[in-house]
Amino acid sequence: MDKKQCTVEELICDDSFLAFYEKTDPAAIRYWSEFSRENPDQIEKIEEAIRMLDGFRVHLPEAEFLEEQHRFKQSLYHKVSTKTTRFRYRWWSWTAAASIILVLGFFIAYTIKSVDGVGTDNDIAAQKQVSAWQEVNVEFGKLKKINFPDGSSVVLAGGSTLRYPQVFRKDSVVVELQGEGHFAIQRNIERLFTVRTAFTDIQVLGTNFLVEEKGDAQHQISLFSGKISLPHPHSADRTILSPGDKAIVHRSGTITVSSFSNLYSSDFVKGVLAFDKADFEEVQLKFKRYYGIILRHEGTVQNWELTGRYENMTAEDVLNTICHIKGKKYRKTADNHYVLY
Template sequence: MIIPIMVYAGYLSFKNYSVNQITESEVIMQSFTAKLGQLSHFALSDGTQVWLNSGSTIRFPDKFVGDKRKVELEGEAYFDVVKNSGQPFLVKTNDLNIEVLGTSFNVSNYHNDSILEVVLVEGKVKLFSEYNNKEQTYGYLVPGRKAVYNKKERKVLAGKVDVDKYISWRDGVLIFRGDPMNQVVKRLSRWFNVDITIADPEIENYVYTATFSNETLSQVLYLLKVSAPINYKNVAPKVLANGELSKQKIILTKKEDKNTGDDKAISSPVQLVFFFAKEYGEILVIT
C-alpha cells in the first residue's frame, strides 16, 4: 500500500532568457510524472505553480518562447498561473485545450476516462479544441463553475460546483459529496495505487458523502464496511513476468445481513456518524 505523499520538485528551469533572445528550436522539452500514490508540486520557469495528482504527467519547455506558454497534460493537475497578458498560458490535451492569462484552475484528464473536467477557482479560461486545423471554441468558464467535456461526443456542459471538492486533493484531502460508488472506487484506486473492483452491481447504486484526510487505505475500507452493507476482500499481489509485483487488489461485495446501518460512534482519526437509507441506497458520512 502506498499512501499519497507530497513531493516538492522546486523550480524546473535552467537559465533566465528574454523571449526575444531565443527561438523555439533552442527550447528543451521536459516531462515530469507524479508517481503512483504520490502528489507532486513544482514551479515552471515563469513562476506558475503546478500540483500533479497520482499517476499524472505534464510535458513543458525549460523556458517559454513564442506567443503562448504551452504545456501538455495527461492526468490531473492544479495550476496557479502567473499573469502575462502578452503570453497566454495554454494547457493542451488530446481532446480539449484550456487557455488563460493568469488564473487558478484544476484539470482532470486521465486517458481511460470518458470525460475531461475543468474547474475554475479564479480568473477566466477559454475552452476550445482543434480538429483538421480548425479551432472550435466552446466558450469561457467563470469562477465556481465546472466544465465537463464528453470525449466521444465532443460536447461541453458546465455548471456551478463546490470548488473545494475538486481541488482539496492537492492538500492531501479527498472530498466526496453525493458521489456514486463507482466514482468513489475510481478515485480511491488512484489515490492509494490499488485496484478496487465492485463485485455486486447493487453497490454501484450507493452514493457516498465523506471527507478523508490522512486516513490509510485500511481505515477507509473499514469506514466503508461499517457504514453500509459492504464487505471487502484483499487479494495478495502477484509476481509478474518482469519480476515486479502487481497492484494490490480489493474486491467489494455486498453483505448478506443488510441491517448494518445503525448510527454509532467508532474509533478512528476522525469523528464520524453513519446513516444508511436502504430505499435510496445512500451512505451519508458526516465529518
C-alpha cells in the same frame, strides 16, 4: 491523403498539419494530438516535420517563409503523368530532388545570414533549448509539485504525466497533461497559457483550476479563480468559465457546465481525498491515484453515488467508512488489491 503513408515533405504542406503546427485551429490540434497517441510509429516523422518547419521559421522572415512554403507546395503537387511505372519513378525522383534543392536553398540562405551575424551557433543552441521538452511522471500514491519557468506551478496526482517546454515562448505556451493536476498560473496578458488534455485545450491568462478524470470518457475542470475558456468541437465558439464553475468535458468534446462549492479548493494539493456524487469508476480511479490501490466490486454496481471528504486517513480507514455508508464489506486479495462485496 492517407496521413500514415504521407512523407515528411507532404506533411509540411498539409493544411491541417500546418494549423496544428501554428496552433491556430483547435480541431487540428486535437486531431494531430490523438493521431500521435494512436500511432506512435508516426511520431518520429511528425517531429521531423516540426523540426523542418521550425528551421524554416527561425531563419526566414514571415513573408519569405510563406512564399517559399507556397513554392514548395506547388512543386510537390505539380501534376505529373503517372500512367506508367517509369513516369511514377520520375515523379518521385523529381519530388525528392525538389525537396533536396529547397532544403539546400534554406541552408545556403542560413549560411549567408550567419556571416552577417544572424543564425549563429548561439541562435541554434537557443532554438534547440526552446524546442526541448521536459516530461514528469508521478508514481501512484504520490503527489508532485512542478514549478514552471514563469512562476506558475502545478500539483500532479499519482499516475499523472506532464510534458512542458523547457523554455517558455513570450506569446504562448502549451503544456500537455495526462491524468490530474491542480494548476496555479501566473497572470501574463501577453502570453496565452494552454493546458492540453486528451479531450480539450484549456486556455488561461492567470488562474487557479483543477483538472480531474471522471472515468475514461470525461474530464472535470473546476475553476477557483480567474477565467478559462474551452473550445467547442464543431464551431469557433468557446465556453468561458468563471470562479465556482465546473465543466464536464466528454470524449466527444461536448461540455456541461454547473456550479460547485469552493470551500475545499486546496484539498487536492493537500492530498485530501474528496468525492462529490462520485460513481464507482471514479472511486476506483481515485484510490489508484491516491493510494496506489486496485479496487474492484463483486457483481454489478448500480446507482452508486458517493460524497465525502477524507483527510489524513489510510486507505483501509477510508474503505471502512465507505463500507459503513454503503452497507458493504471488503477483503484484501493481494498486495494493494481490494474487493468490495
